[in-house]
Amino acid sequence: MQLITLYGQASKKKWVIEVNDKASLDLTILEFLRSHNFPIASSCDGEKVCQLCTINEGLLACNVLVKDIITKYNSIITITYL
Incomplete structure (x- = not known):
């Protein structure tokens, strides 16, 4: 089991999310966060077009596994608007 720490800069909150299975390792961050009911922005639904799902100062959640x-x-995700 792995742990991912999610920081919301706007809310000043921190969440720790468990990665329970090997199949989750191959999900994009967008898919993973949505599967855990986190509101991550994306109008293109992961097609790498809208660039709304920015994490960690410039990475696209739909483009990072x-x-x-x-x-x-280091198992850290930062989202500015969260």
Whole structure:
């Protein structure tokens, strides 16, 4: 089991989300957060067009996998509007 920490800059809140199965590692962050009922913006529904799902100061949640957040970004997701 892995843990991902989600920070909402607007709300000043922090959530810790468990990654319980290997299948979740291959989800995009957009898919993963939506599956955990977090309101993440996206008008293109993950087609990498609208760029509303920005996380970590410039990454697109629809273009980053859960496993990449864990290995390359120390399991941290920051969303400015959340």
